[in-house]
């Protein structure tokens with residue numbers, strides 16, 4: 001393992017994990033600036049410096065396999081853009097808890113080892129793997145499972161990236177635990193890189209910059225991966241709806257009545273996600289401005305591009321002595337940050353964080369050579 005490695009543990013080896021593992025493999029194979037990777041370096045690290053040291057799942061077709069195979073297995077909808085070489089990391093059984101409640105219970109059969117997994121076995125596995133950062137990619141609605149993995153990561157002194165809308169950065173007790181253990185916490189609910197929320201909030205900012213009042217708007221999303229299957233169950237999608245509305249409120253509108261969320265599982269779309277967005281505004285002397293858009297993206301790579309920022313930011317923040325919730329990073333990379341900001345302010349703060357990380361890394365390099 002290179003001395004510049006960022007040791008990463010994955011929790012949930014589904015579609016987002018697949019695209020992220022593929023993106024790391026590609027950066028190793030072809031280092032250099034890449035489409036969709038905003039920063040070739042963050043804190044002195046390339047994306048290819050990510051080293052997977054552990055992975056947890058419950059699915060019988062993933063547990064026990066090398067991570068390089070598990071990322072294409074089972075119901076994973078992510079498109080195979082890159083062949084991932086053998087990684088030498090066996091997917092381990094994690095504690096199930098509420099991980100597969102709802103529609104997923106019929107779609108995924110659990111591995112026999114899951115019955116033996118517990119918070120204690122998880123803690124032992126993390127102590128053995130010594131990750132710098134744990135990335136949580138569990139199904140939305142797995143409140144108990146997300147909190148269990150978050151607590152275990154904090155106890156192990158690892159940073160945590162919570163891609164789910166379940167509260168971790170927004171849970172004061174968990175946030176305090178990460179601060180106490182000297183680890184960085186990023187969350188909650190990963191944004192997509194160029195997805196519906198980012199497009200929606202950027203357009204609201206555009207309307208407002210021209211003093212065009214946003215009177216009505218909606219953002220309807222459909223997709224065909226297991227995330228959308230899971231979200232088709234109302235008991236599982238509640239936190240996602242709340243999170244999306246929170247992102248719109250941070251953009252500066254009253255979002256309490258706005259329809260914004262997952263609106264259906266359409267199997268044939270696979271990993272494609274389609275968003276129908278409409279904004280109705282009112283300009284000078286009450287003149288109407290109506291905008292209607294259709295955005296189609298591949299869902300999981302859209303998350304991987306944000307993870308490429310988040311993992312390196314979490315690692316670099318801790319190196320700089322920034323612990324607990326890292327506000328200037330969360331506002332740009334997550335839909336439901338503890339402290340929100342408008343799109344342009346969030347981008348400004350994130351870029352300033354990346355510059356500061358580069359300066360810190362350069363100072364450390366000078367100190368090391370002195």
Ligand SMILES: NC(=O)c1ccc[n+]([C@@H]2O[C@H](COP(=O)([O-])OP(=O)(O)OC[C@H]3O[C@@H](n4cnc5c(N)ncnc54)[C@H](O)[C@@H]3O)[C@@H](O)[C@H]2O)c1
Pocket residue numbers: 011012013014015016017056057058059076077094095096097098099100108136137138139140141142145163164165189190191192225226227299300302303
């Ligand atoms: N663009 C995006 O795809 C995007 C954007 C923002 C947030 N997210 C969020 O990221 C999360 C992951 O999305 P995904 O598309 O990869 O989901 P997915 O359904 O493809 O993967 C989830 C994985 O978690 C595993 N799992 C379930 N319970 C578990 C447990 N207790 N322990 C370990 N593993 C368990 C499942 O077997 C599955 O492999 C979701 O919460 C989603 O809402 C995704």
